[in-house]
Amino acid sequence: MTATRIATSTPEDVIIRGKSLTRDLIGKLSFTEMLCLTILGEVPAPPRIAAIDACLVALVEHGLTPSAIATRLVYGSAPEAMQGAVAAGLLGVGGRFVGTVEGCAVLLARIAASADPAREAAAIVAETKTPLPGFGHDTHKPDDPRTPVLFAVARTHGIAGRHVAALELLGTALDAAKRRHITINATGAVAAVLADAGIPFEIMRGFALIARCAGLVGHVHEEQRDPAMRTIWEAADAAVQYTEE
Amino acid sequence: MTATRIATSTPEDVIIRGKSLTRDLIGKLSFTEMLCLTILGEVPAPPRIAAIDACLVALVEHGLTPSAIATRLVYGSAPEAMQGAVAAGLLGVGGRFVGTVEGCAVLLARIAASADPAREAAAIVAETKTPLPGFGHDTHKPDDPRTPVLFAVARTHGIAGRHVAALELLGTALDAAKRRHITINATGAVAAVLADAGIPFEIMRGFALIARCAGLVGHVHEEQRDPAMRTIWEAADAAVQYTEE
Amino acid sequence: MTATRIATSTPEDVIIRGKSLTRDLIGKLSFTEMLCLTILGEVPAPPRIAAIDACLVALVEHGLTPSAIATRLVYGSAPEAMQGAVAAGLLGVGGRFVGTVEGCAVLLARIAASADPAREAAAIVAETKTPLPGFGHDTHKPDDPRTPVLFAVARTHGIAGRHVAALELLGTALDAAKRRHITINATGAVAAVLADAGIPFEIMRGFALIARCAGLVGHVHEEQRDPAMRTIWEAADAAVQYTEE
Amino acid sequence: MTATRIATSTPEDVIIRGKSLTRDLIGKLSFTEMLCLTILGEVPAPPRIAAIDACLVALVEHGLTPSAIATRLVYGSAPEAMQGAVAAGLLGVGGRFVGTVEGCAVLLARIAASADPAREAAAIVAETKTPLPGFGHDTHKPDDPRTPVLFAVARTHGIAGRHVAALELLGTALDAAKRRHITINATGAVAAVLADAGIPFEIMRGFALIARCAGLVGHVHEEQRDPAMRTIWEAADAAVQYTEE
Numbered sequence: 001m002t003a004t005r006i007a008t009s010t011p012e013d014v015i016i017r018g019k020s021l022t023r024d025l026i027g028k029l030s031f032t033e034m035l036c037l038t039i040l041g042e043v044p045a046p047p048r049i050a051a052i053d054a055c056l057v058a059l060v061e062h063g064l065t066p067s068a069i070a071t072r073l074v075y076g077s078a079p080e081a082m083q084g085a086v087a088a089g090l091l092g093v094g095g096r097f098v099g100t101v102e103g104c105a106v107l108l109a110r111i112a113a114s115a116d117p118a119r120e121a122a123a124i125v126a127e128t129k130t131p132l133p134g135f136g137h138d139t140h141k142p143d144d145p146r147t148p149v150l151f152a153v154a155r156t157h158g159i160a161g162r163h164v165a166a167l168e169l170l171g172t173a174l175d176a177a178k179r180r181h182i183t184i185n186a187t188g189a190v191a192a193v194l195a196d197a198g199i200p201f202e203i204m205r206g207f208a209l210i211a212r213c214a215g216l217v218g219h220v221h222e223e224q225r226d227p228a229m230r231t232i233w234e235a236a237d238a239a240v241q242y243t244e245e
Numbered sequence: 246m247t248a249t250r251i252a253t254s255t256p257e258d259v260i261i262r263g264k265s266l267t268r269d270l271i272g273k274l275s276f277t278e279m280l281c282l283t284i285l286g287e288v289p290a291p292p293r294i295a296a297i298d299a300c301l302v303a304l305v306e307h308g309l310t311p312s313a314i315a316t317r318l319v320y321g322s323a324p325e326a327m328q329g330a331v332a333a334g335l336l337g338v339g340g341r342f343v344g345t346v347e348g349c350a351v352l353l354a355r356i357a358a359s360a361d362p363a364r365e366a367a368a369i370v371a372e373t374k375t376p377l378p379g380f381g382h383d384t385h386k387p388d389d390p391r392t393p394v395l396f397a398v399a400r401t402h403g404i405a406g407r408h409v410a411a412l413e414l415l416g417t418a419l420d421a422a423k424r425r426h427i428t429i430n431a432t433g434a435v436a437a438v439l440a441d442a443g444i445p446f447e448i449m450r451g452f453a454l455i456a457r458c459a460g461l462v463g464h465v466h467e468e469q470r471d472p473a474m475r476t477i478w479e480a481a482d483a484a485v486q487y488t489e490e
Numbered sequence: 491m492t493a494t495r496i497a498t499s500t501p502e503d504v505i506i507r508g509k510s511l512t513r514d515l516i517g518k519l520s521f522t523e524m525l526c527l528t529i530l531g532e533v534p535a536p537p538r539i540a541a542i543d544a545c546l547v548a549l550v551e552h553g554l555t556p557s558a559i560a561t562r563l564v565y566g567s568a569p570e571a572m573q574g575a576v577a578a579g580l581l582g583v584g585g586r587f588v589g590t591v592e593g594c595a596v597l598l599a600r601i602a603a604s605a606d607p608a609r610e611a612a613a614i615v616a617e618t619k620t621p622l623p624g625f626g627h628d629t630h631k632p633d634d635p636r637t638p639v640l641f642a643v644a645r646t647h648g649i650a651g652r653h654v655a656a657l658e659l660l661g662t663a664l665d666a667a668k669r670r671h672i673t674i675n676a677t678g679a680v681a682a683v684l685a686d687a688g689i690p691f692e693i694m695r696g697f698a699l700i701a702r703c704a705g706l707v708g709h710v711h712e713e714q715r716d717p718a719m720r721t722i723w724e725a726a727d728a729a730v731q732y733t734e735e
Numbered sequence: 736m737t738a739t740r741i742a743t744s745t746p747e748d749v750i751i752r753g754k755s756l757t758r759d760l761i762g763k764l765s766f767t768e769m770l771c772l773t774i775l776g777e778v779p780a781p782p783r784i785a786a787i788d789a790c791l792v793a794l795v796e797h798g799l800t801p802s803a804i805a806t807r808l809v810y811g812s813a814p815e816a817m818q819g820a821v822a823a824g825l826l827g828v829g830g831r832f833v834g835t836v837e838g839c840a841v842l843l844a845r846i847a848a849s850a851d852p853a854r855e856a857a858a859i860v861a862e863t864k865t866p867l868p869g870f871g872h873d874t875h876k877p878d879d880p881r882t883p884v885l886f887a888v889a890r891t892h893g894i895a896g897r898h899v900a901a902l903e904l905l906g907t908a909l910d911a912a913k914r915r916h917i918t919i920n921a922t923g924a925v926a927a928v929l930a931d932a933g934i935p936f937e938i939m940r941g942f943a944l945i946a947r948c949a950g951l952v953g954h955v956h957e958e959q960r961d962p963a964m965r966t967i968w969e970a971a972d973a974a975v976q977y978t979e980e
Binding site: 553554555556557559560563564566567568569570571574575577578581582583584585586587589718719721722723724725726727728729730732 | 798799800801802804805808809811812813814815816819820822823826827828829830831832834963964966967968969970971972973974975977
Binding site: 063064065066067069070073074076077078079080081084085087088091092093094095096097099228229231232233234235236237238239240242 | 308309310311312314315318319321322323324325326329330332333336337338339340341342344473474476477478479480481482483484485487
């Protein structure tokens, strides 16, 4: 018999991670505490919650990203199903954008576990041919302004630890190898802070999905009130022209 | 015990709608025949297949539609999962675009079932406040060029019947009421031809999804070879500007 | 020029609803406050946040719902793209399950705006043929235990107002008409509390999507650690058997 | 200026890959020919179409797969949006199931390009730790019955070439290394036949998506007529039980 440890429901209650939804959770936990409980199986202490809140807040919204545009176009085409518009945008939270959180966290774990973290960071830089996940940003140059703020929140609450240190070592190694400065971006900082807050690397993309889901709902609501869908469509259509071979 | 009549598999074969996949279907049916078999439970005769093929061909591709743009943006963001990019585009095949096939077909069924079809068509026009599904087109003015071709294919193969006639009555009634010409668009024509080919109205959007799925795969392949994603993104971002309240 | 009021980014910052992400938001707002800011354009005061938190907490998780099963099956089939698995589950947050929040809220607004709310509630019951959205539950009988807890939170924080009252009137009218008790379910209670907390009805499904997104991430993480996907698949396959026509 | 070579529309026509939709395509091409035109930029000759049709037919339907179950559950939860149900199922056409087509095709290309194909096949077997994509099947044991039929169609039409030969070499090498017989499965055979029919490996998963899209529409239609959704849900729920930690 396969088992789940997440939840079950009875006529009188819903039991989630061993707690009563009606007695222990509704009105007792914040949404951030609740989402940690359901995903991780426990409610983190306040300093960890503060760090996780900071990471979620940082990832909610970044303007007209490809995800937000996809959500708006799908909502305008199929307004009967808001869930489809939000799902379409979430499908863009993948390997090339926010999914880099995961790739970076794997590297940080290697560095954090090493007897000689600085040497390990240099080895990672040397062996990596493609851009290092968590580094560089098209808009935020020369430095991603979110990174020091995330680190500061993590330090204030005593959360910053081996993974934040590993990310800084990786940045130093990268700058030395490239002989120029490449910024630690927000997904790198989120990877380090979430790792130090005890979030397993393989589910970090899930935290990005929750944060971005909220942002995409915001874009749906603006489409409801003040639609930009046709403008987006026409601008895209005008920018890509048909050419016969 | 709930039952399915679609398919089952054994070690030696897959049985689909009572037929052996290996003996009766692979190499024996075209893809169009096969998709009708799986959806409808039977392989339509060649004239019906010709009409269905014409409708599928008509719906595959219409350039940089909102669906195609969503697919390209999601593919560029999450290239690890082509299925996500195609799914994002299909989520835009909804109530405002191709989904109108279904809305139109319901009206055609009412007219076709009436003792006085012309009167029923006029009644539908009189009672409908919003744009009639299947009529009007932003680009194709004054007339959608696909409509007469779809009707011609249906007539050539002896498929055109009560529903094509109903759509023409509806067009006549609409023009009379509006005192101007409003074109029957391709989704209207597809609704009429598919109805006369025996496709139930409630699954017509499914045929649109299959056709558009093929078109979206084409857009993914062009992104693989010659990406337009960043151009689309930048054009959309430039067209919608931030304003504080 | 079409405008967005949500966000823009500069090299030095991201401006969201007129606030600096790095100075005003990260480390300053909880995730619930942030998601309200991005969707609604303002940060609600603490009592409203408490009511919204209670609604989000109530909707996160309800065991092996159809959404959760869809997420698990898709994750097991395409583990390269967690975003696809979460999107698949969210696509099930629709008209028949959590989407009833929206349908209920529309009725509550009618009652709340009426000069004679009790009469309006009775009129709605009389004119509605299908099950009233927000009433009845398969599992939670005779009463949904989440409803009184949500109401209590709303009352404690002084949020309960015209919409909670309207829902209670609607329940009284429904019981009188049916001559038996039908419970106000959690989606009904969420509709009333969110409405009294100032959430527009047309975006309420968005709050359900954010809450459920978190729950679905929990199911993905359990699939990563302790997969149930094959068990689910085999049980479903065994329960639906093939029958030739 | 970025360009697309797929399609553009004018008031009078839609031009797809340089051809007039109304004069050259509707009523002139089968759906299979049309989908090849839009994806590949040309209409393959009849023998290639026969091979591609065989592959599409083989992939349409395989009973209650995880994809089909996801589609049925989402349709039952959100019947307002058939596109969401089909999209949910397509999201399961990924790396572990049909997506193996792509992984297999990459190996076949290596073998086909080698001066000593048999040696290259043996090298691939030796270096691959995980199951070889395109080999083995849970249900179809000891041999997948679809594989010889797909090969026979390809041979009858003169399409079978270097990639079919490469797959047979790979099978021989695998059996020799394992000292037991492991079947070439249908996704392996599809990879070989599509490759010999000139389909680039990176878009093969797209052909699987089109075929499976048709199959999923069939499952939606059965849900419309004869819903199995609740049975599936209850069976899944009963099979996975809640356990506290």
